[in-house]
Amino acid sequence: MSIKRHYEREFVRTFFTSPTAVEGEDDSAKMLRSAAQLTGMQAPDVWVPDNEDATAPSMRDEGVENIVEVVSEYGADFPGEIHPRIVWHRDDPATRYQGFQHMLEIADPANGAIEHIDGFVVPEVGDIDDWKKADEFITIVENEHGLEEGSLSMSVIVESGAAELALGDLRTEMGKPANNLERLFLLVDGEVDYTKDMRAMTPTGELPEWPELRHNTSRGASAAGLVAVDGPYDDIRDVDGYNERMTENQAKGMIGIWSLTPGQVVEANKSPLPPKTGxxxxxxxxxxxxxxxxxxxxxxxxxxxxxxxxxxxxxxxxxxxxxxxxxxxxxxxxxxxxxxxxxxxxxxxxxxxxxxxxxxxxxxxxxxxxxxxxxxxxxxxxxxxxxxxxxxYQAAQTPITLFQDVYEHRPDQHEELAEMYGADIVERATNVGN
Known part of the structure; x- marks a missing residue:
């Protein structure tokens, strides 16, 4: 089965979330505004204005207003893709409806933000029928606002056993006339809620490693032509641990990882690139x-x-x-x-x-x-x-193909890449294999 892609990125290194509204601040959108102006290695491949877990429930309507305001102002110059995370839950129709209303508001062309938005991130999905509900809502949003059908991508966060099992259904479900699941882009692990859903415990209270989940997500992405992203690494001071986690992931084919700070973004942007020296x-x-x-x-x-x-x-x-x-x-x-x-x-x-x-x-x-x-x-x-x-040769080409993807889609990083490798190596790397 040939699946038509609705996105350009073949690789995503960084998935960076920002709260959409912060309580107790004169400017509740201050963190959105700061993230929207990141560039170079500090700017992620995918920026996620997070109107779910990172934003208090009482602030989410204001968060939608902030997304529209900030993306309208800064979106044209933001070097990565922009994918707001809306609220959703497989077991709660009211939450799904709220997420639908938020998408309608964000996607309204009259508000000026949608031309800079690439898609939406849907959390807490369940089985494949729940994924189809989210897809249908996005289809309705597109039709409501006169957008091209399939122009908005959909990324999901795998946070339940049901969602993990749904990964195995994607190959047979994508491309059916009854859905627009070809709009799928990222499959992102959410180990915290997954741990809760699995009712898992450890003696220290730390999260389990869940290597099986990361493997299954990477395999599901490979089978369906999508992009796999690991969940957040909460110890933001543990740079070595973050890099070890990324190295483990890359051996599974999972190139991308959630980043919680601009510092983590820098580490994750550089990690999968070939080293400067052997x-x-x-x-x-x-x-x-x-x-x-x-x-x-x-x-x-x-x-x-x-x-x-x-x-x-x-x-x-x-x-x-x-x-x-x-x-x-x-x-x-x-x-x-x-x-x-x-x-x-x-x-x-x-x-x-x-x-x-x-x-x-x-x-x-x-x-x-x-x-x-x-x-x-x-x-x-x-x-x-x-x-x-x-x-x-084909196996060795993967890191070069990733580099070429980065070079094509992130011109804001060209200067840093030339400083890292030298202009001659950059030129040769962009041409080899073509």
Whole structure:
């Protein structure tokens, strides 16, 4: 089944929410106004004026007025997409009706905001029939205001077991004449309400990790041609934890993540991009430690791995084990313990080399990575060969395709990208693979 997309972004790195109305402030829209003026790496790919959880129920009508006012004023210059979150609940018709009324107000062309709004985010959805209700309401909004049918996208937050099960229905339901579910854009995890819906508990009261939910959401997005986004990471000071979570997600195909602050937006905008410089990793106690690069060598400075020379070879101490090895066996052991993280330059070089080989009629070529490891002052040269064929090339292309998507849709980040990589690498990266 071919699904027609109603949106341009193939990748979304950042999903940034802002309360639409703040109580006790002279300007209740101050946080909306601040977010609307973000640019560069501080500006998200998707900005979500949040008229649900982030805004008190008593302030939500005012929140709608603020969305209209702020988006009308700043929306034309905002560099990302704008998707307000309205109220909704699978078990409450009154809440669904309120969300419908809010969408009608926001989408009214007479108010001047809708020309800058790309779609709506619908929280607390249930089974697939509930998704269809939200879709039908958006269809009615479009028809009520003379908008092109399907022009407003719909993103949902997966916050219940029913919504998680609905992910498996999307392939068969999207594209049916009875609905406009092709308008779907983002599938966003909401682990807090999901935990409540699942009646889950942990001894500390912390949220479970829910790797299964993240996997299922990513799989559902892949199967239906949509974009998967992880939920919020509440410890906004834990930058390392936030980056670890993103690295785990990216290995599942979930590139995007919820951002709660402009600082998190910066981290999440940069995280999936290829690194500026390559790095070597050494596996130590089931963890990968980045080695220190100096004078073309990779140096391990920890005390968990030790290496010494003997008259007959080497003695390697690691993981509580002591092993005597000759030079060949040591080299094989260290090869098993090391990994290389390629830089943007490395990826582009390899892709260009493979493209040239393919033009010359070769189906596969060997790519070599080599370095000198230094452990306890002992130097060992290692070399890794990796065969590149068409499948390897396609897999390596994903981070470059993401970069190209960012470069196309976020011209406000061009200067920062050129500073990060250099203008020459940026130019080559935008052209390779095309």
């Amino acid at each position: 790095s070597w990793l050494l596996e130590v106690d089931d963890r990968e430690i980045e080695l220190e690069a100096a004078d073309g060598k990779q140096i391990y400075n920890g005390d968990k791995v030790r290496l010494e020379t003997t008259d007959s070879g080497y003695v390697l101490h690691t993981g509580g084990e002591t092993t005597e090895l000759d030079e060949d066996d040591l080299r094989k052991k260290l090869l098993d313990m090391t990994a290389y993280v390629p830089s943007m330059d490395d990826i582009v070089d390899s892709m260009e080399e493979f493209e040239a080989a393919k033009e010359a009629g070769k189906g596969a070529i060997a790519m070599t990575q080599s370095t000198t490891l230094v452990i306890d002052g002992v130097e060992i040269d290692i070399e890794k060969d990796r065969m590149w064929d068409e499948a390897t």
